[in-house]
Amino acid sequence: MNALNVAEYVHTLGLQARVASARMASADAATKNRALRALARLLRENPAPLAEANARDLARAESAGLPPPMVDRLRLTPKVIETVAQGCDQLAAMPELIGDIVGLQQQPSGIRVGRMRVPLGVFGMIFESRPNVTIEAASLSIKSGNACILRGGSEAIESNKALAELVGRALAEAGLPPEAVQLVATTDREAVGQLIAMPEYVDVIIPRGGKGLIERISREARVPVIKHLDGNCHTYVDDPCDIAMAVAVADNAKTQKYSPCNATEGLLVARGVAAEFLPLIGRIYADKGVEMRGDAEALALLAAVPGAKVQAATEEDWSEEYLAPVISVKVVEGLDEAIAHINRYSSHHTDAILTRDHMHAQRFLREVDSASVMVNASTRFADGFEYGLGAEIGISTDKFHARGPVGLEGLTSLKWVVLGQGEIRQ
């Protein structure tokens, strides 16, 4: 396809999605759940076509010399397929949220006014590598009564096409329009530019991927974007706190996994507990090979730990999202300095306080301006599943519409409902 044809093609997808979205919005719960269960069944019944398509992607990736971890992320193993199939079944079992009317109250004029939960309409999702995201996005879209247009990574195009074909069959089986979930079937980059600039057809764009992609989309999109920019998360060890608990949580928050966005990247320690706490956590980090970049006070305490990899933190370290076995460490006077530091350097994703002081906990929750604020828990909990959302379409670092983990509710909106008996405005 040339650029003009690509634009026209994506435009057609948009028009079809808009038409399908009206059918999806009015579909009842039983119908949508039937489509989700059919999708789970089709995923389990079709290992061969999925494996063949996936093999083509894998062969191409290997011959292109993609690094093995990248190739692994492309792999549609039986376990990956079973996991997404289970996800579809779980969504089918979740309560319906569309059509709910909340807060219906009678007003002085006599009218009763409430709000009804409705789908946003059409969302566009742009993601990289892992083909299982195709099913996650499709199933969330079906359950929430939206239509969606999916643009996966070019390296997974064959797998994504095979998965999208099953989604279309599942929708048709339930009597829903297959155009409710459409895959952009070209790897042309022009398609993204068109997808993010059709406010008449697409209500919101959800990008998932590297910072470069997200920034480009935020800059160029002509529709709202639910975006996750970065995760510079903090754990603040307060005075007073339960030191053993603080050590266990600070360990987990940094080292349970290094790559997730909710791993702690900055450790703040109140001066009153630093001499006791830092050598203990320093020993654990040293054992696990975590490099510590500290301010002078933290360094003095950490340098004495046998085997510790320490160095002086630079100003840049306070803002850094390492996604690696590295952590910045700073000794602070107390709560005020901790909150000020976090509000200045955090990416407003997730920040935690470990404390015994109830007033400090309350102030931290209230004053730290992040999507997730935690007391005495690991920042690694910032996740749609851990929060009980049942599923997650992404994590938002924005304040508008949805913050933090975004589940079904983030794909909906509330419209006003007015029930009258012939009232007129005086």
Add this chain to the structure above:
Amino acid sequence: MNALNVAEYVHTLGLQARVASARMASADAATKNRALRALARLLRENPAPLAEANARDLARAESAGLPPPMVDRLRLTPKVIETVAQGCDQLAAMPELIGDIVGLQQQPSGIRVGRMRVPLGVFGMIFESRPNVTIEAASLSIKSGNACILRGGSEAIESNKALAELVGRALAEAGLPPEAVQLVATTDREAVGQLIAMPEYVDVIIPRGGKGLIERISREARVPVIKHLDGNCHTYVDDPCDIAMAVAVADNAKTQKYSPCNATEGLLVARGVAAEFLPLIGRIYADKGVEMRGDAEALALLAAVPGAKVQAATEEDWSEEYLAPVISVKVVEGLDEAIAHINRYSSHHTDAILTRDHMHAQRFLREVDSASVMVNASTRFADGFEYGLGAEIGISTDKFHARGPVGLEGLTSLKWVVLGQGEIRQ
């Protein structure tokens, strides 16, 4: 100021607003309410400086030859001042919404997860003429714990400065930062361009004004916009319905006032009731001088009404927001055609069905994709006060974040709160 100085000046306002917003977010309810009551008192105690500033605006407007209705909108009469003062007192009496934690539930890991209502941070408001909007926006901003930057119309600059000065005094009296509410004190148009392009300082822009202004801001803003584009509202008279009630409501929806965005611009009538209903409403519209632009079927019934101003509707009429004594009229087969017509031509602001049929009412509520959907009530009720919001910062025709009348809640967001006892992620 030259363009560079204007940009620098607005940038400084942004920085100050961001700093003030942290103080506002953590302010307790009593403090914010003290500021609101102080503002009400100062408005009542200072008629002279307000009148003088306003007189300067009025003199300038008159000598510039502004049409009398425009000059009237600028006028800060004692009644206008008393109304906004009462609004401040009413906001002070409303329950606090910031800091509320909703839906706190324990998860399988042991953590308890809920959501806390928090201010958005800083909003920018761009509005035209009426200076009372300065106080409405300032008081909503204070109550919701936000900071704001207000850009009023150049023709009201002196009045706005005088009002903003009182807001600053009221904030200071309550111990809150006066920079929490700042007026852009220059009429330079460059200031708007800067205000809408500072995502680091401004979280959302709320424009109120003509369609040209809104479209320009939507196009150029680099932050989210809560916008009201236009109001092409419909009233659908269903079969079966209470004809007397339908006549009263269709009359009110069109003629109670012609200029508001929630006035009905399109009347749809089910074929089964058209012969009975249209001559009755036609007589009322004819008496009030409302011009009727109908399809052939409607015209045939309306043309027989003595004194009726009728003409054939063009395709453009179905999309038109008249804001005038004009209405488009179409006979439809029934509910399906009415919903299809509305979803195609409506501006998704407010649409109403007048019916006796419960199933039709349910389908209309569910399937019409508008910010407000009504059963047996006048579209003129689509308003923050009528909906019990206590105050209204604007009406949104978007789906994202907030739809329809936007009150205090629309200026807030929910952040996640996690309460643990040392839980770690497995």
